Amino acid sequence: MVGITGKLGQFRGESRFTTWAYKFVIFEVSAKIGRHFWRHPAIPFDAEDWDRLPDRFGFDPAQEIAWRDLLTALHQAVDEQLTARQRRVFVAFVLNHVPLDTLVIELASNRNAIYKTLFDARRKLRAALAADGYMGDDCLRSP
Amino acid sequence: MNGWSALDRFLRTDPRDVGCAGTVEMLHIYAELAAAGDPVKERYPGVAAHLRVRPVRGRL
Numbered sequence: 001m002v003g004i005t006g007k008l009g010q011f012r013g014e015s016r017f018t019t020w021a022y023k024f025v026i027f028e029v030s031a032k033i034g035r036h037f038w039r040h041p042a043i044p045f046d047a048e049d050w051d052r053l054p055d056r057f058g059f060d061p062a063q064e065i066a067w068r069d070l071l072t073a074l075h076q077a078v079d080e081q082l083t084a085r086q087r088r089v090f091v092a093f094v095l096n097h098v099p100l101d102t103l104v105i106e107l108a109s110n111r112n113a114i115y116k117t118l119f120d121a122r123r124k125l126r127a128a129l130a131a132d133g134y135m136g137d138d139c140l141r142s143p
Numbered sequence: 144m145n146g147w148s149a150l151d152r153f154l155r156t157d158p159r160d161v162g163c164a165g166t167v168e169m170l171h172i173y174a175e176l177a178a179a180g181d182p183v184k185e186r187y188p189g190v191a192a193h194l195r196v197r198p199v200r201g202r203l
Contacts, residue, residue, distance in 0.1 A: 015171040023171045057153070059146030067146055074150070094153075111163040119156055126154035140154075142147040 003028050034101025045092045045106055050075055052095050066142075070134055077128035078121075086121035089114060152196075160196070161189035 004021050011020055053075065059067045078090055089107075092098040098106070103114050126135070134141055161169075169190050177183045184191040 015175045019175050020171040023167070023174075027167070054146065057146045057149040070147075070150075115163045119160065119162075122154050123156045126156070129154070140147050140151040142145075 030099070031101050034099050034103075034105060037099050037102040038105045041098070041102075043096055045096060045098055045103075046088065047096055048091055049095060056094055056097075070129070070140070073129060073132050073134060074125060077125050077132075081124045081128050082121050086117055086124070089117045090121050093118060157192035157195070159189045160192040162193060166190050166193045 004024050007024060011017065014020075053071055054061065054064070054067065059071070078087055082090060085107075089103060092103055092106070093100070100111060100114055103109070104111055107114065129135060129140070166173075169187060173183050173187055173190050173194075176186070
């Protein structure tokens with residue numbers, strides 16, 4: 001409530017007041033969850049267990065033979081194409097499920113900058129997989 | 144969504160994506176217009192591009 005009243009001067013009547021206010025409630029809750037996760041991380045931010053990668057995207061273990069090469073190429077691209085910061089954000093966000101708001105605290109940054117770091121990493125990884133022949137018709141080539 | 148489509152979606156970037164700050168700025172307007180049936184994806188393609196990104200199991 002205090003957070004919203006502090007922003008009242010920014011309300012320009014472009015939407016209902018409640019819609020505008022809910023927006024800040026959502027982000028305030030998200031930030032609190034981020035702070036909680038930062039104080040009590042389930043796993044270290046920099047832990048690297050690449051065996052988690054298939055599950056993160058929902059690959060079926062029973063079909064490992066079909067996706068193993070693709071994820072090996074993705075891992076290689078993460079190692080070889082990303083900057084140290086992009087790699088750190090990728091590992092934290094994708095492998096370790098660290099919330100965006102937690103990364104903001106951990107890296108002393110802001111949501112926009114973290115998102116841009118991940119955006120650039122995603123673009124690089126897609127280009128790397130395309131160069132390795134894993135793309136077809138602008139989509140990942142599945143067997 | 145299988146692994147291929149989830150990974151494909153994660154790696155797909157849209158240059159129109161306005162990022163977090165641009166989306167937060169417009170979110171309340173976008174939400175109301177969307178609820179009213181307005182073609183917000185055409186009107187605000189940069190915000191729509193950002194909201195489309197659900198890279199890993201619905202996160203971000």
